[in-house]
Amino acid sequence: MLRPRIIPCLLIHKGGLVKTQAFKSPKYVGDPINAVKIFNEKEADELVVLDIDATANGVEPNYTLIAKLAAECRMPLCYGGGITTAEQASRIIDLGVEKVAISAAAVANPGLLTAIANAIGRQSVVAVLDLRKKTGLLAKGYEVCTHNGKTIHKIDPVTLAKTLQDAGAGEIVLNSVDRDGEMKGYDLALAQQVREALRVPMTVLGGAGSLDDIGALIRACGVVGAAVGSLFVFKGKYRAVLINYPTTAQKDEMFRAARV
Amino acid sequence: MIRIVDYGVGNIQAFVTMFKRLGIPAKRAHTPADLADATRLILPGVGAFDHAIQLLNQSGMREPLEAMVLRQQVPVLGVCVGMQMLASGSDEGVLPGLNWIPGRVRAFANTPEAEHLPMPHMGWNDLQVKPGAKLFTGFEPQPRFYFLHSYYFACDDQAHVAATATYGLQFDCVVSKGYIHGVQCHPEKSHHFGAQLLKNFAEL
Numbered sequence: 001m002l003r004p005r006i007i008p009c010l011l012i013h014k015g016g017l018v019k020t021q022a023f024k025s026p027k028y029v030g031d032p033i034n035a036v037k038i039f040n041e042k043e044a045d046e047l048v049v050l051d052i053d054a055t056a057n058g059v060e061p062n063y064t065l066i067a068k069l070a071a072e073c074r075m076p077l078c079y080g081g082g083i084t085t086a087e088q089a090s091r092i093i094d095l096g097v098e099k100v101a102i103s104a105a106a107v108a109n110p111g112l113l114t115a116i117a118n119a120i121g122r123q124s125v126v127a128v129l130d131l132r133k134k135t136g137l138l139a140k141g142y143e144v145c146t147h148n149g150k151t152i153h154k155i156d157p158v159t160l161a162k163t164l165q166d167a168g169a170g171e172i173v174l175n176s177v178d179r180d181g182e183m184k185g186y187d188l189a190l191a192q193q194v195r196e197a198l199r200v201p202m203t204v205l206g207g208a209g210s211l212d213d214i215g216a217l218i219r220a221c222g223v224v225g226a227a228v229g230s231l232f233v234f235k236g237k238y239r240a241v242l243i244n245y246p247t248t249a250q251k252d253e254m255f256r257a258a259r260v
Numbered sequence: 261m262i263r264i265v266d267y268g269v270g271n272i273q274a275f276v277t278m279f280k281r282l283g284i285p286a287k288r289a290h291t292p293a294d295l296a297d298a299t300r301l302i303l304p305g306v307g308a309f310d311h312a313i314q315l316l317n318q319s320g321m322r323e324p325l326e327a328m329v330l331r332q333q334v335p336v337l338g339v340c341v342g343m344q345m346l347a348s349g350s351d352e353g354v355l356p357g358l359n360w361i362p363g364r365v366r367a368f369a370n371t372p373e374a375e376h377l378p379m380p381h382m383g384w385n386d387l388q389v390k391p392g393a394k395l396f397t398g399f400e401p402q403p404r405f406y407f408l409h410s411y412y413f414a415c416d417d418q419a420h421v422a423a424t425a426t427y428g429l430q431f432d433c434v435v436s437k438g439y440i441h442g443v444q445c446h447p448e449k450s451h452h453f454g455a456q457l458l459k460n461f462a463e464l
Contacts, residue, residue: 001426002407002427003383040451045383046406074281074451074455094272121306121307123408123410170382
C-alpha cells in the first residue's frame with residue numbers, strides 16, 4: 001500500500017533553521033544539520049528544505065550547505081530557494097538531492113520547468129505555490145504570491161497549478177501563507193479543489209497543528225503529501241523548541257483511521 | 261571494492277554516502293579503467309530510459325560492463341532506471357535495453373488498474389518479498405521502501421521476481437537472475453530497510 005507522505009519542512013534563514021508565522025517573524029529553532037540528523041533517527045518519510053533568503057536577496061543557492069545537508073540526509077530530500085536555471089537544478093541533484101523546488105522562477109516562466117525536467121527528469125521537479133486568501137470587500141478565492149509573500153500575481157491558483165504540471169512539474173506543493181505557523185489545520189477545501197484538477201502527486205503545507213490535522217487532510221485528499229513546519233519543531237503552547245516526528249505505529253494508526 | 265557506475269545520471273553521491281556510513285568500500289567509476297577493481301557494481305539511473313541508455317553508451321563503460329557482468333559474473337545491482345535498463349526495452353523509449361533479465365518496462369498510465377492514479381508513483385510502499393530472495397536475508401516481513409517512478413519492470417519469467425509492490429496493479433519491483441539484481445525503489449534513501457538491502461548486496 002502506498003502511504004501518504006508525512007514531510008517535515010525546514011526553513012533556512014541566515015544559515016540557521018527558523019520557523020515563521022504568516023511568512024513573517026522568523027524564530028530561530030536550531031542548526032539545520034542537527035535537525036536532519038534527528039529526522040534520520042526518526043525515519044521521516046521525506047524532508048523539504050527551503051532557503052527563504054535566496055530568492056528574496058536575488059542570490060544563487062548555497063551549494064556548500066546543500067552538499068552538507070544531502071550528505072547527512074538518509075531520506076529523500078527536496079531543496080528549494082533561489083533556483084532560476086536548469087544548470088543550477090542539475091548541480092543540486094548532483095550533490096545528492098532527489099528533488100528541487102521552484103516557486104518564483106516558475107511562476108514568472110513556466111517554461112523553466114520544461115527545461116529543468118529535460119535536464120533531471122520530471123519526477124525530480126517540484127513546483128511550490130504560495131497562496132493567500134484575497135482580502136477586501138467582496139473578495140473571493142486566492143492569490144498567488146512569491147518573494148516570501150511580498151509579490152502578488154493575479155492568476156487563478158488551480159489554473160497555475162495545471163500550467164506548471166503540464167510544463168514539467170512532477171509534484172505540486174500548495175503552501176498557505178495565511179495558515180503558516182498558525183497550527184489550526186490545513187485548508188482542506190483548497191487542497192481538495194487542486195487535488196481534483198491535478199494528475200501529479202500533491203503536497204500541502206501550512207496549518208498542521210496536530211496529528212489529527214494531518215489525518216483530516218488525508219481523509220479529504222487520500223494519498224497525499226502532508227508537509228509540516230511548526231508541529232515538528234515546537235512542543236506545547238509556549239512553543240518550546242523540540243524536534244519531533246510521529247512513530248511508524250502512530251502513522252499507521254492515522255492511516256487506518258483515515259481509511260487510506 | 262564496490263564501483264558505482266557514474267555515466268552522467270543518477271544520485272551517485274547518495275550511494276557513496278550510504279556505503280561510507282555502512283563501512284563498505286565504494287567509489288564512483290567514470291571511465292572503463294575505474295571499473296577494473298570492481299568486485300560489485302551499482303548501476304544507478306534517473307530520468308528518461310533512452311537518455312540513460314544513450315549516456316551509458318557514450319560513457320565508454322557499456323562494453324566493459326557487459327564483459328564483467330556476463331562473462332566474469334561480477335554481481336550488479338541496477339537501481340530505478342538502472343534497474344529498468346536491465347530489461348530488453350521500455351515503453352518510454354525506442355532504444356533497446358541491456359537485456360540482462362528477460363522482460364520489458366511498461367507504463368502505469370497504460371494500465372486500467374493505475375491509469376487514474378497520480379503519476380509518478382511517489383512515496384513509501386510495502387514490498388511483498390518472495391521466499392528465499394537473497395537481497396532480503398534477515399528482513400522483517402513487508403519492508404517499506406521509497407519509490408519515485410512512472411514505469412515498471414514486467415519480468416517475462418516469474419522465477420526472476422524477488423519482490424513485488426502494488427500501485428493499482430501488482431508489479432515486479434525487485435528482480436534477480438543469478439548475480440544480476442535490480443530494484444525499482446531507492447535503497448540509498450530508504451532508511452534502515454535500504455541500508456540492509458545494500459549491505460546484503462555487498463555481502464552476497
